[in-house]
Structures are given as structure tokens and as C-alpha cells.
Amino acid sequence: MHRSLRRTLSAVVAALLALALLAAPSWAGPPRHDEDFRVNPYLQNPSSTSMSVTWFSTTDRPGLLRLRAVDGHPRTRVWRTTPEEQPVLEYTQAELDEEIAGLEPGSWLLDGGSFKHVLDLTDLEPGTTYEYTVHQGRSRFTERFHTAPAADDWDSIRFIAMSDSETEPRGRVQYREWAPGLGGENRPAAQGSAWAETFGTAQLLGEDVLRYALTEDDGYRRNLDVVDARDPDFVLNTGDLVQGGGYQPGWDEWFRHNAGSAGSGLSSTPVLPAFGNWESFGALNGGYGTPEDRSIVVQSRAKYHAYFDAPGNGHPELTDSFYRIDYGPITVLTLDANNGVPDDAPANYPEDEQAEGREYFGPGTDTQNNFTRAEYEAAGGTDLADFHPGSAQWTWAEANLADARAAGQIVFVQFHHVPYSSGEHGLPMYHADTSGQGGTPMRIYHDMFERYGVTAVISGHSEMFERSLVDADGDGVGVGYYDVGVSGDGLRGERRDGGSFADPLLSYNEFSQWTADQHEAEQWAVVDGVPQLIDGGKHYGHLEVDVRRTSTGATVTFTPVYVFPVLDSEYEVVRTERRTYDDVVTLELDASGRIVG
Template sequence: MTLTWFTTTAEPGELLLRGPGLKGTARYATEPVLEEALDYTEAELAQEIAGLAQGSWLHQGRNYKHTVDITGLRAGSRYRYTVRAGDATRSGGFSTAPSTDRWNRIRFVALADAETEPLGRVQRREWAPGALADGFAARPSAEEGGTWDGVFGTTVLSQVRTLRYMLTEDEGYRENLRIIDRRRPDFVMMPGDLVQGGGYQPGWDEFFRHNAGEVGGGLSERPILPALGNWENFGALNGGYGTPDDRMPVVRSRDKYHAYFDSPDNGTPAHRDNYYRVDYGPVTVITLDSSNGEPDDAPANYPDEQKATGQQFNGPGTDTQNNYTREEYEAAGGTDLADFNPGSVQWNWAEEQLADARARGQIIFVQFHHAPFSSGEHGLPMDHAFTSGQGGTPMRQYQPMFEEYDVTAVLSGHSEMFERSFVDEDGDGVGVYYYDVGVAGDGLRGERRDGSSLDDPLLSYNPFSEWTADQHEPERWELVDGVLQLVEGGKHYGHLEVDVERRPNGVRVTMTPVYVFPVLDGDYRLQRTERRVYDDVLVLDLDSSGRARAVTG
């Protein structure tokens, strides 16, 4: 297990560990390393956020990193620890992974697009309208000056005045994590967009405030398996993606990610942390970096008369972003970009890991940020008239490989919606499930429309989609004590809960889409949130070699 913590001063640290196989208390001393990449910029120090006292979200001091790699622990065991630095202490605990031959049940959760930032404490995102239940009332009016507008606010989204959501981004993410903590998962997967700009230090401060700080401590108890998202390549307040002549904001953004997360070695030092493999007992998680495809591509490469329209698909393309090129990135001093296309170092590494995991009979999951099959905003290739310039379709090139090696599911984010797709290219009834789990705590988008307005019909660009919260979980509004209330369904913040259970003749995998439901009183004040489950629980039975046999739900 790798334990990492940060202090604001350079005092040496100490880790005290207690648990099975240890003689008394094991002690580890640390010499902290100053992470200059995590210093505040002048723009961050001067930032003002309406509704918050200026600078109230900033920490004092600098960022000193302490890391201990602990080996020799027993499988499937519980340990308690305390870290010390000067007079300060912090305590927690963790469980080690079970062995591959002695386990009963493993639970993990996957969620993406938390996109944390201090502004999230006061910001409510636009709540894109989705399906409405037949025979029930429509949403409350979104008119300016109306009841909803007075409590939560409204805004114009895609030319249509729309309700703002009932929870702030901060509340949504916090309640999501609270529900996760109560379910006690063994580990957490986060396929990208952890923060609202990897180069924006207050965004990282906010992320750890929720996960290992004053708001919540889930990551002090269980491991996180993160992936790079497009926002981890973005400088936000500190220059965005930079300019063609200066891509330092992108380099600094990725430097912060590398400062926080130390992933297992992948054999290519320049690509360390970008992609990696973790075996958690019988479960293998392979994390890829979908940030950069080569050759570089951009919408400007396609004349208007040659652009695809409607549901036309000319191929996946090669690149998931048009914001910078490898040449520009390396000119700014960056050295860690990893192409994901066939024949690349990352591609060959992924195939090698998949083949090895399959030979060992592992249950395989893959994560990366850009959803390859998406009905949302980022589901269109670079040559489409409606492309965002950040489409995930190039990652479709991995599908034959995933199917060959019997990957159970691929977990992504990016379009900020909840969606499940199924792809079976050889038609044998056994394929790969793809989830967009981009509902951690930021946007609440719906399916892409065939036009620029929310009043346009659905584009329905993803032919492999089998379920979306946007269209398959209709909102049901009813009058409750004379007040129009949402009682069921709709788009909300949430996560995918995955249970892997040992059975007499194999393994059962249950994938449960969970959402955080806000309960309001008659004045639209938040009373509580509830853990609810969408009507799309998937149950897969695998044989003893980790290959799919049947779908029972």
C-alpha cells in the first residue's frame, strides 16, 4: 500500500502502523519533498469569487509531500495508521486486497467529472431537461421571478430557459461521497476530470477537502485509482490550454497530477502515472490515458462541405482533443504525453496487460476518461459538424482488443451524464459494457440534440446505447401539499457501484447505477438526500476464468 500525505511545513514526518503480521507498531520516517508545482500563482492569490470571502478557500504555507510504500502486508487484512508531522497527527485505516484464491466479495465504485473548485460551494449547475413521466405534471416553471428561480435560480441553456439544480456542486459531490462511504467500498475508481482545471491549485485543494480533509475522509480509508481527464490537462485560471506558442499551462496541469498520484510502474518512465495496472485480488483494473492521440487532429481540418451531419459516422478518428499538439507540448518542456493509437507504446502495453490478465483468469475492468460510445456532448468525432473538438470516438479502436480479452466493463466519463452501452462486434452475445459515469458532482447534461437548441430532437448518435438516465429514468412530478415536487427519476449526481461476488461455479458481477435524490420541503428547502437506484441494475455471470456466461438482469 502507498500512503501519501502533505504538510504545509518542511518538518520530517512519521508513520505508525499496526495490524496483522507486525510486531507491535511499525515506524516509518519521512523526509518531505517540496512540491513547487503545487504553489499558488498570483492569479489564484488575487482571485475573487462572488458569495465567498476573498481568499477564504486558500491554505497557508507550501506543499510538502510525504510518501511511504509499505510492503510485507498480509492479504485481506485490516491495518490502522497514524501520521505525524510536528505536533499534528492524523489517523486512519485501510484494508489490503485479498488473495486471488481466498476471497468472497469485492465492492468498488466508479465516478467521474467531480471537477471540484471553490466556486462549487455556491454554484448550482443548469439542469438540462430530460424525459418526463407520462400522465404526471411537467417541471415547475423556469420563468424569471418564479418560485424555483427565487430559490435555486434559472438560466438559459442552449437557447432555452432552464432550471438550475437543487444542490450546489459542492453539496452534490459531498452527498455522493457520503453515500459511498456508507457502502464501504474496497476502492474508488475516478476516470478523469477530478478537478476544474489540473493547473488550478484551489481545485485540488477542494478535491482533497472533500476526500481527505475537513469535509470527508474517504481516501484516508481506501485507495483511489485515478485517470487523467481533459480537465487535468487544463490550466483554468492560469492560462487555460495556453497558446500555440506557449503550452506551459498544460505542462503545469499535468505536473500537478503527477505530484499527487504515484501509480504502479508501467515500464516507461516518461509515462509513469499516465497508464497503469492494479490487481485487487481476482479483479484487474487497467487505467489508460486518453488525453492525446496521434496524428493530432482538429475540426478545422475538415471543410464545412465535408463534415459529417446527423448520424453519419465516417470513422473514429485519431485524436480526442484539438487543444494542443505534441509538438507544442514538448516545445513547452513537457515530456510525458502518451499516444493511445494502434502501435503506440501505450497500446502495446495495454494488449500485453490484457493478455496476461486473461491468462491468469482475472475479472478485467478498464477505465479512461473519454467515453468511446456516448449519446452526449462529447460523443461525436472530430469531423462532425457538431463536434466539441473533444470527442471520445478514437477510443473505439480498443473495442476489438477488449472483446478478445473478455473485458467485463469499460468505465469513462466526459459527457457528464449517466449512460450504459453494449458492444458485441462478433455477434456471439458476449461483448463489452461501456459506462459513462460522469455524474460525480459537476454538470448534469442530457443527450445531444440534433441542433443548437434543447427544443431540437435527439441526435441519438450512439447506436450502442441501451440506457441513459436522461431518457430512461423519466422525472415524475406530483403536487405534495399543494407544492409541485419531484418524487422519482431524473438526472442527479451519482456513481456506479460494482459488486464482484464469488459463486460455486464462477463469479457474479452486479453493476448498480446509484443516484443522490434531494428531498425538499414545501418551501423548496433541502431536508435530506437519499440513496436511490436507477432501474438498470445489470447482473453478469462469469465462469471461473473470468469470461462472461450470461446476463440475468
């Protein structure tokens, strides 16, 4: 039975189960009170025989989880939790005092404490649907999940890749600047038009540009609605989940959408997250701190560790930084691209040594100039993972790629800093126009990825939709690289070779095959007397990946999806529609999991 059909039946089954629970003495209790959950149960670390369930409560009362197979043995298994208080998730005084224009003061803050509950559900059956009910205080929460199939017994798997949601309470009222791309010359005027008066304008490259038609909050929520409707088996999130890892309201917003009042898709679909650069940023609590005190960076990353628990990698101090998940025939390796050694910064390059235009002198060593490893460790941090040859992460990555390839797995890799980019973060540290956060140092992994037959590498960071293809050994196969940084924040485009949108494209990424910015023209028409975007352009979205078994191996189809807002004549949002860009790519894989050239 397909998961969508199983889920269609779940409401009826859940209702019957709820009645039974109320009637049974051991399950009896008052009606559900959701305030006992600070964060709803959410899923991590899926496999064929296990699943991790995590939730946060507002009090230190132990929780209880009951689990049963929907179509299998009627036996119910029970787990009890020992909650752990998470002081790192408490609000700071700056957060308590924050005011956001357009929102009622403090309306985004949550009451109660923050107590973590984690259960590793083991000895499960492959390819099986389970229903679980969590009892927390006077609250109950019921959902279903599906274990991964066995690696040798599967038909199809679907997963979604997202990045750069960068949630914050301000996103509820903030419309993002909308960088003009192909077809942007047909937009309504940035001064005096009804669109500009409705959604506002912003300054980009010294010009007034329109803001997008959905708030960041609404865009992310509608994006997740589309994801949930597609019933994926798991979701990759390559980082920059929040607008500052040290900013607790940002995390509250992310979980409000994913395991809370606005949506709870991760209660039935497991998430595989990665560290992004924003997860090291303290936002209003001090940004990246100072060279003398980087404790806010340590605290920011500690919040990420509080929320996510990855399988071990043999390096306890680096747990969660890089890890492996095997979902049936699929292996996903997650890397941490946030700190290279030796540390680097644009200030290290005198003007006469800086690259200009399309000059490229090599990948560089570091992806961020915000703090050094020594400064971070002086503040007590121990979890920075270097990614260069000889590092623990590099050695681990090669060993796991070799193991997955020997097992005939279909291999994907995710990390935050996209190595090949036409966008904001596509330039190395020594370039005159670098952002100081370029992803080019991660290019050092390409030969390894190509040698072990990685199907695709998925990243974010430049906040645009782009696909690149790199075939260094010239065998006609190569590795595809995706930037999927369009979850709910930036709507950026390709960089210009100059200071205005009138300048030509820089085209720094010679491996680029497609961008939404320059291959999906905005199409405008007058509808009911007002200019309307009727198709194309840059929007919030995600990458859908479908893996299907064949008689000779498998096919993998990559579909770039965007969530299109349909407006009425008053520029009110009537609905949003799931649409796909014209860059659907299907690869054929052989029985060993390698792409067929």
C-alpha cells in the same frame, strides 16, 4: 469480519490507542493540531501485500507512520519520511487575487507550504485490516485500511466508479444548470416559479432551464457521503477531478472533500485515478495557453503527477499516464485517452467534408483539439501517451490484458473519454457539431477488449449517466461501456438533432442501452402546496460494482446510484437519499474470468 463491522469498532480502538500513545514516552506530545496537514493521508496502489500512503504537510518536518494489524500480530512497524517540497503546487498571483461572488475573499486559500510525504507499506498480509497513525509536527491522524484478498481466497469485493467532479471554490455557491430530460415538461416554469427564484436559471440551447437544487460542492459532498457509507474496497475516478488541473484552488477543493476537512474517505479507501481533459487545463492561469507557449498545460499535468503515483509501466516518462492494479481477483487497467496521433481539429475538415446527423465515417485519431503534441513537447512536456496501435500504451495494454486473462483475472478498464456516447462529447472531430473533444477515437480498443474478455469499460467526459453494449463479433457477449460523469459537476443529457430541446434526439450512439436522461422520467407532484420532484431524473451519483465469488466463477453486478435531494415546502434541503436507477445489470463469469454468454 466484514469491513463495516470492523470500522464500527475502529472508533473505540482508536480512542484506546490514542490514550496509550499519550502515555508512552516515545509517542508523547501535545494535542492534535490539524494545521500541520495540508492534505490528510490518502491511499493508493492497493494490493494483497502492500499499500501506498501519501500526505502533504505545511512544513518540511519529517513525518512518522506507525502501522499494526488489527487482528493479527501486535508488532508495530514504523516508517519515517523525507518530505519533498512541491513548488508546482504554489498559488499564482492570479489565484491570490481572485474574487468569487458569494465567498469571502481568499477564504478558500490554504496557509503554509506544500511538502509531499510518500510511503510504500510492503510485506503486508492479504485480506487484513491495518490501523495506521501518522505523526506530522504536532498533528496526528489515525485511520484503517484493508489489504486486497489473495486472488485465490476471496468472497466479495465492492468498488465505486466516479468521474467529472470538477471541483473549484466557486462550486460552494454555484448551482449547476439542469438539462431537462424525460419528464422535464412537468417541471416548474423556468420563469417566475418558486424553484427558479430559489435556485436560479441558465441558458441551454437558447432556452431558460432550471438550475439544480444542490450546489456543485454540496452535491459532490453528499455523493461522497453515500460512497463512504457503502464501505467500498477501492474507488475508480476516471478523470476531470478538478475544474482545471493548473488551478491550485481546484485541487485544494478536491482534497478538502476526499482527504481534508469536509471528508476523508480516501484515508481508508484507496483511489485509482485517471487523467481527464480538465487535468490539462490551466483555468484562470491561461487555459490551454497558446500554440507558441503550452507551458501551462505542462504545469497542469505536473500537478496531477505531484498528487498521484502509479505503479511503473516500463516507460518512466509515462508513469501515472497508464498503469495496472491487481486487487485480488480483479485487474484494473487505467489508460490515458487525452492525446491521439496524428493530432486533429475540426478546422481540418471543410464544410463539404463534415459529417452531419448520424453519419459516422470512422473513429478519428484525436480526442482533443486544444494543443498538439509538438506544441506540448516544445514547452518541456514528456508525458503525453499516444493511444494508437504501435504506441507504447497500446502495446502495454495488450500485453497486460493477455497476462491478466492467462491468470484468470476479472478485468476492468478505465479512461476518461467515453468511446460510445449519446451526449456532448459523442461526436468525432470531423462532425459538423463536434465539441472538439469526442471520445470516438478510443473505439479502436474495442476489438482488443472483446478478444481478451474485458468485463466493462468505465469512463466519463460527457457528464451524464449512460450504459452502452458493443458486441462486434456477434457472439452474444460483448463489452459494456459506462459513462459515470455525474460526480458533482455537469447534469447533461442526450444531444438533440437541432438547436432546441423541442428537436428530436440525435441518437448518435447506436450502442446505447440506457441513459438516466431518457429512461428515468422525472416524477413531479404537488406536496405541501408546491411542486416537488418525488423521484427519477438526473442527479449526482456513481456506479457501484459488486463482484461475488460463486462455485463456477463469479457474478458482477453494476448498480447505477443517484443521490436524491428531499426538499421542504420552502425548497430547503431536508436530506438526501441513496436511490438506484432501474438499470441494474448482473453478469455471470466463468472460472477464467470471462462473461458467460
